[in-house]
């Protein structure tokens with residue numbers, strides 16, 4: 227099933243469950259605006275989109291993706307998830323997403339800059355600090371955000387750092403933004419484990435205890451982790467968990483993966499990836515060869531089916547489907563990518579008692595620190611990294627607790643609980659404003 231349709235189905239199910247009607251579903255079925263255009267670079271034209279899904283709770287907000295697989299259905303689904311994420315985190319933003327169907331690795335740096343500027347030329351009338359605030363996503367980064375901010379500022383003849391987030395810190399970016407999504411996911415996972423949710427707390431509910439921590443609940447050294455995707459999100463959550471003592475035994479990227487039962491030194495892997503461009507050649511880095519005889523080169527399929535405690539998909543959508551859901555061995559899946567588990571796989575995994583911490587909670591650290599960046603820009607301020615991270619931790623922990631309260635109240639799973647929280651907040655805002 228298409229991504230957007232299955233997302234709207236889940237919203238419909240949630241609205242029915244909450245007994246909300248009054249035409250809310252009809253209004254949530256369609257994005258408020260879809261921009262479709264072509265952007266040129268290096269003598270070629272590429273299809274581009276900006277989807278503005280819902281702004282009942284605040285300006286549209288969402289990343290920009292450069293990937294050959296980008297299409298309108300994906301953009302629409304990603305825009306909905308952004309709106310849901312902002313609502314789960316209770317921050318005053320709506321949801322949008324954009325992208326270009328292009329392989330940026332085939333472009334020169336000059337062509338990439340011209341593509342990025344071209345994207346802003348196509349959408350500048352529809353974005354702005356109080357209208358729609360883009361950010362990075364797959365294959366876009368701080369440099370691209372800098373070009374985009376510059377282009378918008380030039381066209382509007384107004385220095386406007388608040389129009390885009392994920393910028394370099396020298397031009398209004400926030401300290402902590404680069405690693406925010408990964409660090410935020412680590413906060414959620416660690417808080418979840420430390421509180422022994424569904425083990426000590428709410429033991430009798432629908433959810434089985436996935437992992438029970440003993441002692442002072444802060445020794446993670448026995449927990450093994452597999453991470454799919456080693457870009458911004460995958461590598462930053464890998465670092466955050468490695469620092470906390472988790473054993474990361476499998477990692478992959480688009481070119482393949484590596485496994486070592488002894489666990490990787492993530493900083494050595496990162497150094498290696500900087501040199502070689504892929505994790506798939508980094509199984510034998512630093513002093514790991516001698517220390518870890520048991521490494522192996524693996525495929526992405528192997529990675530997802532790894533015998534680990536925690537699986538972290540941090541690449542793209544639809545990675546876990548009915549084909550492989552029955553073979554997943556992890557006890558917890560922390561969804562750092564958007565939409566990595568499709569609805570059929572979700573049902574299979576639930577029946578098998580695999581606990582899924584949903585994307586709209588787990589990977590919301592990016593939108594939260596984007597929100598902080600936007601606030602800093604509007605105030606002409608820049609906060610220290612420590613302040614950013616402690617505010618991030620507070621919001622992530624608070625939203626996790628909110629989701630768990632709903633799990634307890636309705637005896638449901640975490641994804642459904644997160645949808646209930648988000649849809650209640652969005653529909654309340656729509657009703658209060660009345661103009662939707």
Ligand code: NAD
Pocket residue numbers: 362363364365366407454455456457458459460478479480481526540541542543562563564589590592593
């Ligand atoms: P990125 O471009 O920095 O990294 C993507 C990684 O996934 C790369 O390592 C790439 O090699 C790997 N990959 C791509 N296709 C793959 C495949 N078929 N199999 C295995 N690995 C593959 O992107 P990112 O910003 O890290 O985003 C990753 C995911 O996290 C996306 O779903 C994105 O929407 C989501 N996300 C990102 C942010 C953010 O702040 N960047 C925030 C929330 C959610």
